[in-house]
Amino acid sequence: MLVVSAIITGLGLGSMYGLLALGFHVTYAVSATVNFAQGSSMMLGAVFAYTFAVRLGWPIAPAAAMALALCALYGVIVELLAVRPFARRGSNAWLMATVALGIVVDNAVLFTFGKEPRGFNMPWATGSIPVFGIGVSPLQLLIPAAGVALAGALHFYWRRTRGGKAMLAVVQNPEAARLMGINVPRVISGAFALSTVFAGAAGILIAPLFNVHSDMGTVFGLKAFAVAILGGITSAWGVMIAGVVFGVVEALITALLGSTYTQILSFALVIVVLAAMPNGMFGRAEVKKV
Amino acid sequence: MKALPWVTLAACFAAAIAFTSVANDYYVFVMATLALTAMVGIGLNILLGLSGQVSFGHVGFYAIGAYTVAILMVRLKLGFWIALPAAIALSALTGALLALPALRVRGPYLAMVTIAFGFVVEHSIVEWEDVTGGQNGIMGVPKPLFLGEPLTERDIALGAIVLVALLLVAFSRLSRSSWGASMRAVKDSEVAAESVGLNPIAIKTLAFTLSAACAGLAGALFSPLSGFVTPSSFAFLQSILFVLVVIVGGAGTVSGPLIGAAIVVLLPEVLAGLAEYRLLFFGALMLGVLWIAPEGIVGEVLRWVRRRREAVRSTTSAGALPGALRAQAALEVDGLTIAFGGVQAATGVAFKALPGAVTSLIGPNGAGKTTVLNMLGGFYRPDAGRVKLGARAIEGAPAWRIARAGLARSYQTSQLFGSMSVLENLVIASPERAGTQQAAESLLAFVGYRGDLYARAADLPHVDRRLVEIARALATRPAVLLLDEPAAGLSREDKAALARLMRRIADAGVAVLLVEHDMEIVMGISDHVVVLDAGTPIAAGTPQAIQQDPAVRSAYLGEDQGRPAARRGAAAPAGPGLLDVGRLEAGYGAEPVLKGIDLRVATGELVAVLGANGAGKSTLMRALAGLHRPVRGEIALEGENLTRLPTHRVVASGVVLVPEGRQVFPELSVLDNIRLGAHLRDELSEADVESMFERFPRLRERSAQRAGLLSGGEQQMLAIARGLMAKPKLLLLDEPSLGLAPTIIRQLFAALDRLRDDAVTILLVDQMAGLALALADRAYVIDGGRITAQGSAEEIAARGALEKAYLATG
Amino acid sequence: MQSAWTRRSILAAAAAATLCTALPALAAEPIKIGLVTALSGQSARAGEAITRGLTIAIDELNASGGVLGRKFELVRRDDEATPAKGVIAARELVFKEKVAVLFGGLDTPVSLAIVPIMNQAKVPFIGPWAAGTPITKNGANPNFVFRVSAVDEIVDKAMLQYAQKNFGTKKPGLILINNPWGASNEKGLRAAMKAKGVTPAGIEKMENNDVDVVPQLTRLKQAGADTLFMVGNVGPSAQVVKSLDRMGWDVPVVSHWGPAGGRFTELAGPNAKKVHFVQTYSFYGNQRPVGQKVMKMLMAKYPDIKGPDDVTPAVGVANAYDAMHLVALAIKNAGSTDGPKIREGFFKIGTYDGLIKAYDKPFSPEVHDAITENDYVWTQFIDNKIVPVGMVK
Structure with a gap:
């Protein structure tokens, strides 16, 4: 029972880490840069959805859609303000710039949205259904499903649509992609939008289980980065799987050894795994060329 | 002038000490x-600025220092002066230990390892x-006791400032010492660092250790403070704030972290007065600082100062190769073989490079020459074969050992x-890591560097980079010198000087192994020539023998491969011009590669551009396709100016490049x-796809x-089909036959011939000059970035100018 | 035309601004009151509550002419919930701004780090929130630290006592937030349990951002816990209730005052009412005149406050309000803003009819905590309102 409940907990959290990590993967694959403040993107998704659905009373579907659209816009802004000016000059100061922008956004939300955590109560999220004799929130089942669905949607987008294939082309060979007439800067900008949409979706999904406040994303963003790296940031399915594995391992450590060891062991595992597999669990080694 | 920064810094410190002596407790x-x-x-700067490794976990070392002191002083009642060295030592040790996993990973993976360490x-x-x-x-x-009296916060603050x-x-001295130079060498180019004999693992571990020790020291002072x-x-x-300190100040600069x-x-x-709004403004201001000075404040200032600095030139005159050589030794290669993912890149390569002689390794592009050099230098581990340097077997050893x-x-x-x-590039390369400036200057004079x-x-012009790189290689006092296409992109005069230099190096007793496309150089200075084709040696001998070898001629010129029916071409383009190129100049850095190209292509024509490697053909194609920007001069397509357009706009206006090396998207079907070829066309007609099939x-x-699973020839067809899908007004083909087997080349050229019949306008660059001319209506010959001949295909073929350009005959 | 208008309005604004800053300067120098607390991040709301309690009290005092003919002025600094920042901020306020007294925030470690500085600088330090026992019992003599707030040690005893009396607790399980506050209560609860010969079923920790505490709670359940002692801010506390709901585990929960930090019912759902938690004050129910007055002032000053629902966390407002009035009395007794004299002034306070209670000689050289265990009320959340336990069935 302990193990089963831990696995269910881990699956829900892990898929959410996976979604956030997928966001890291998308931008890294296309541009070798990431938004280090991905947690802020997640928080924005939840805050926007709360604002529309609860404060303005919209039905959840348009509220979530609108929130994701705003997230996409935020992704474009991140790339424009905190990544492009540096990446263009070959400087790695985007590392710091995205963090700084995240601080600005977190604090701006603190003063506009409010300082109190708010409950995002959705009727379909509360209640408990028995699974293997354990009470589970419907949302805990929905999150892994939504995670897989979104990863699948990404897969479909990449494999079946023109825009998606253009993005894949940029991933595989930016120069040849330009020769196809693909506007590479726009694709990178689009990748950041997509990345932020994934983070926003994770935020909206987790909000009813959790709560909504300006600081809610920080820890998740960090763990998601660990997951992205563990999975091998170059592999989409790799980061998704790593997310689930990380979530389940974390919950199992808590359940079996006690919460005292959760943080130490999970981060120590990160170091050990990376020392053994320097390109993550599913990442590909870069070919050394002279 | 040079002392000014130090005087300023000293003044800052004096002011800080004076202020701290009188200021209030706050x-x-x-x-x-x-x-x-x-x-x-400063410690993080050793890691980030000198050795190029990032750490988002330095607070861990800081904490270890602080806690060691606190535990020793409070729990064990030990004195501060015992606790302090213990704290530094423990931090340094942890740093060295963290280096173990950290050295195996790079980029974001390294960032994560250090983040995890902090947690x-x-x-x-x-x-x-x-x-x-x-x-x-x-x-x-x-508080620490000093002469029996506890120190005050003011004392600690003053001590910390000192x-x-x-x-x-110390950082400044380290940075200029041989260890510091080694760190910067590893940061700039790990590959080159190994090839001058530096061991990156030892160097990075040292950087981690020193960096951790500094953080531990700061932590140790934090506790009693x-x-x-x-x-x-x-x-x-x-x-994150620690990393910010280094990046905002300027990584690698002495005063940056300050x-x-x-x-x-x-x-x-x-x-502080902003109370709850402080973080908001702090974040925004940081973003602003990063925008203004992405290389850090001191970094930007230095860049500005550098631009204003007067050049210092050497007065040493050129003479014989300075410095004592090692004992002369021959390089013996036998049966060298390697495969990448099932593709045989080199098979049974065998030759001998003797001291005092120039041995050249030649072959068409993709023949495996650089692969062989990489095996000799230790960057690839050969699957089979032996390499002997003198009496010593070196195959499979790490690069820095071989160096x-x-x-x-x-x-x-x-x-x-x-x-x-x-x-510095030369000094760090000398075997004792601290060669004298004198020796370095005379080496530079020897290679003819006058800058x-x-x-x-990084700021040197192209030709000087070549010379300095050779000088650096010589600074290691080698027995064998490998040169990989040293003449590429050089002007005629520079090439001649380079050829003389290589001869002089050989005459000094070094075994020179040269990989070079410029046949005039190869044939002019080589004692022995080895020809590779598709990874296999096909001929070896004196330059004269090689020039007459039929296998070599076939591999190089594509002769005797069955020409498609020649077409009668006109000397000047018939009909209205589709593409007009005028006075086109383009280059990398200071040195232009294209020096005023004039070229016209009329609708329906197939025009070939010929010339030796490094003549500027590929740069021309890249400039036309918009990949190379900026360019000067004019590129007009039906009167529309393309010189300022980015690639995707050039494609939209109808010029499509099928790039050198195919460049298909390997993971896509x-x-x-x-279909991606038709990306810009709104309607994607399946009929078009069908016509490609x-x-x-x-x-x-x-x-x-x-696509990655296709053979080379199939990939080339795919690349052409992909290009045609855009329905281009002008198709640019860059080296379509590169690395393909002769039968495949024949099929390919037959396909190109059909394209010509379908009235697709094509500008073709290909090594296989014979084949290209057989196909073309007209041709241009480029040498040294200039058009040296033009005319109908037959005229060009008849002139013999080509053989001269390609094989340096006559 | 437009630019002329703009220029004139800027000039007018500048003149007004000069006038505003010049006027108070004509009167006596104001008495500066410092506050170092978390104003950003997760605890921003708590810092705001303290700010509001102090501001209301200062407005009230200033309206009646201030003390010693001088008005009060509040100077705030953000400590970002870290001791290092708090220590610098405290030094700035004491040595640069020269505040007469300094208020602390909600984080025990920050306050603990500030205490030695204040005792050394001989400036009174008043805690309106942080409950760590050693803050006031710091061993310094003379001790310049005072508190108008709960004390962990006492709360922990009260929690055990309440649980044993109302739920017949024999084997409690502890679910504690993994921060210094949780650690302080782990110590206090262990001591309280040891004194009563109770052995806990287990002690589990949770993080601020734990979404699901089912694994920890399952461990406690399997270890046979019959009651949960909960210490955590409102967010994690709500996660505990939601996790209990999912597990279908109906167990009494006795909690420190964390749930009062926000809209607990909204966050935790209807079963929020199962949690019984300690409070120093509640704005709900029948209020004494002081309570009605403060509520009115809060609604007038802060447009976002429409009723008791919006005064969260109420303890922060209430403790800060009373503490500020006690400080004013101490300064009045001292007849000066000199630190040691103010300290003596605290001991001379007779009676003061405050919000939390009618204080009668709240401080003495031995007693630096104005709130005693008799002042705690046990409350529960019903429909987003904090009501004393038993008032609503």
Whole structure:
């Protein structure tokens, strides 16, 4: 029972880490840069959805859609303000710039949205259904499903649509992609939008289980980065799987050894795994060329 | 002038000490915090600025230093002067240990390892309650006793400021020492560092250790200064602030971390009155600083100063190769074989490079020449075969060992240590890592470098990079020197000088192994020539013998491969011009590669551009396709000016390049590759795809396969089909026959012939001059970035200018 | 035309601004009151509550002419919930701004780090929130630290006592936030349990951002816990209730005052009412005149406050309000803003009819905590309102 409940907990959290990590993967694959403040993107998704659905009373579907659209816009802004000016000059100061922008956004939300955590109560999220004799929130089942669905949607987008294939082309060979007439800067900008949409979706999904406040994303963003790296940031399915594995391992450590060891062991595992597999669990080694 | 920064710094420190001596307790504490932050920053700068490794876990070392002192002083009642060295030693040791996993990873993976390290330290402190006091930390850390009296906060602050000054001096000395230079060499180019005999693992471990020691020192002072330690003082955000200190100040600069620390510590104090809005403004201001100075404040200032500096030139005159050589030794290669993912890149390569002789390794593009050099230099481990340097077997040894054994090399794309000066590049390469400036200067004179001795290598013009790279290789005092296409992109005069230089090096007793496309050089200076084709040696002998060898002629000129029916071409384009190129100039860095190209292509024509490697053909194609920007001069398509358009707009206006090396999207299916070609067309007609399959039936069979699995010839067909899908007005073909087997080349040219019949306008660049001319209506010959001949295909073929350009005959 | 108008309005604004800053300067120098607390991040709301309690009290005092003919002025600094920042901020306020007294925030470690500085500088330090026992019992003599707030040690005893009396607790399980506050209560609860000969079923920790505490709670359940002692801010506390709901585990929960930090019912759902938690004050129910007055002032000053629902966390407002009035009395007794004299002034306070209670000689050289265990009220959340336990069935 302990193990089963831990696995269910881990699956829900892990898929959410996976979604956030997928966001890291998308931008890294296309541009070798990431938004280090991905947690802020997640928080924005939840805050926007709360604002529309609860404060303005919209039905959840348009509220979530609108929130994701705003997230996409935020992704474009991140790339424009905190990544492009540096990446263009070959400087790695985007590392710091995205963090700084995240601080600005977190604090701006603190003063506009409010300082109190708010409950995002959705009727379909509360209640408990028995699974293997354990009470589970419907949302805990929905999150892994939504995670897989979104990863699948990404897969479909990449494999079946023109825009998606253009993005894949940029991933595989930016120069040849330009020769196809693909506007590479726009694709990178689009990748950041997509990345932020994934983070926003994770935020909206987790909000009813959790709560909504300006600081809610920080820890998740960090763990998601660990997951992205563990999975091998170059592999989409790799980061998704790593997310689930990380979530389940974390919950199992808590359940079996006690919460005292959760943080130490999970981060120590990160170091050990990376020392053994320097390109993550599913990442590909870069070919050394002279 | 040179002392000015030091005078300014000394004045700053004097002012800081004077201020701290009289200021109130608040300012004293701020100054102390500033000094401690600067200490961590200086340490992190060793890692980030010198060795190029990032750490988002430095707060871990800081915490280890602080807790060691707190535990030893409070729990064990030991004195500060025992606790301090213990804290530094423990931090340094942890740093060395962290280097073990950290060295295996790079980029974001390294960032994550260090982040995880910081968290492990923080949470270990929280959970190891008996020793660390858990969440509540350790209170009441006493002040250090000095001559029996406890030091005040003011004393500690003053001491910390003095320590920062000492650390700055130490950093400056380290940075200029051979170890510091080695770190910067590893940062600039790990490959080149190994090839001058540096061991990156030892160097990076040292950087981690020193860096951790500095952070530990700062932590050790933090404990008695604040009087307490709690885990919340060592949170992840603090690590980010440490990195910010280095980046905002300017990574790699001496005073950067000082300026960075001043900003990161003082700015929040200035903003303190904003209360809850402080972080908001801090974030926004940081973003602003990064925008203004992405290389850090000191970095930007230095860049500005550098631009204003007077050049320093050597007065040493050229003479014989200076410095004692090692014992002469021959390089013997036998049965060298390697395969990449099932593709045989080199098979049974065998030759001997003798001391005092120039041995050349030649062959068409993709023949495996650089692969052989990489095996000799230790960057690839051969699957089979032996390499002997003198009596010593060196195959499979790491690159830095091979370099120390006496084998030096230069690279196709220059691998100088870009952030270091010309002199430093040479000094670090000498076997004792601290060669004298004198020796370096005379080597530079020997290779004919006349430029600024203190210029950053990254800022050098192309020809000087080549010379400095050769000089650096010579600085290792090699027995064998490998040169990978040293003449590529050089002017005629520079090439001639280079040829003389190589001869002089050989005459000094070095065994020179040359990979070069310029046949005039190869044939002019070689004692022995080895020809590779498709990874296999096909001929060896004197230059004269090689020039007459039929196998070589076939491999190079594509002769006797069955010409398609020649078409009668006109000497001047018939009909209206589709593409007009006028006075086109383009280049990399200071040196132009294209020096005023005039060229016209009329609708329906097939025009060939011929010339030796490095003549500028590919640069021309890239310039036309918009990949190479900026360019000067004019590129007009039906009167529309393309010179300022980015690639995707050039494609939209109807010029499509099928690039050198195919460049298909390997993970996408063949069908997807073809469809991507029509990316800009709104309607994607399946009929167009069908017509491509009719044109290239092999692609239909493979349409569902991943493009990366296709053979070279199939990939080339795919690349052409992909290009045609855009319905271009002008198709640019860059080296379509590169690396393909003769039968495949024949099929390919037959397909191109059909394209010509379908009235597709084509501009073709190909090594296989015979085939290209057989296909073309007209041709241009490029040499040294200029058009040296033009006319109908027959005229060009008849002139014999080509053979001269390609094989340097006659 | 437009630019002329703009220029004139800027000039007018500048003149007004000069006038505003010049006027108070004509009167006597104001008495500066410092506050170092978390104003950003997760605890921003708590810092705001303290700010509001102090501001209301200062407005009230200033309206009646201030003390010693001088008005009060509040100077705030953000400590970002870290001791290192708090220590610098405290030094700035004491040595640069020269505040007469300094108020602390909600984080025990920050306050603990500030205490030695204040005792050394001989400036009174008043805690309106942080409950760590050693803050006031710091061993310094003379001790300049005072508190108008709960004390963990006492709360922990009260929690055990309440649980044993109302739920017949034999084997409690502890679920604690993994921060210094949780650690302080782990110590206090262990001591309280040891004194009563109770052995806990287990002690589990949770993080601020734990979404699901089912694994920890399952461990406690399997260890046979019959009651939960909960210490955590409102967010994690709500996660505990939601996790209990999912597990279908109906167990009494006795809690420190964390749930009062926000809209607990909204966050935790209807079963929020199962949690019984300690409070120093509640704005709900029948209020004494002081309570009605303060509520009115809060609604007038802060447009976002429409009723008791919006006064969260109420303890922060209430403790700060009373503490500020006690400080004013101490300064009045001292007849000066000199630190040691103010300290003596605290001991001379007779009676004061405050919000939390009618204080009668709240401080003495031995007693630096104005709130005693008799002042705690046990409350529960019903429909987002904090009501004393038993008032609503």
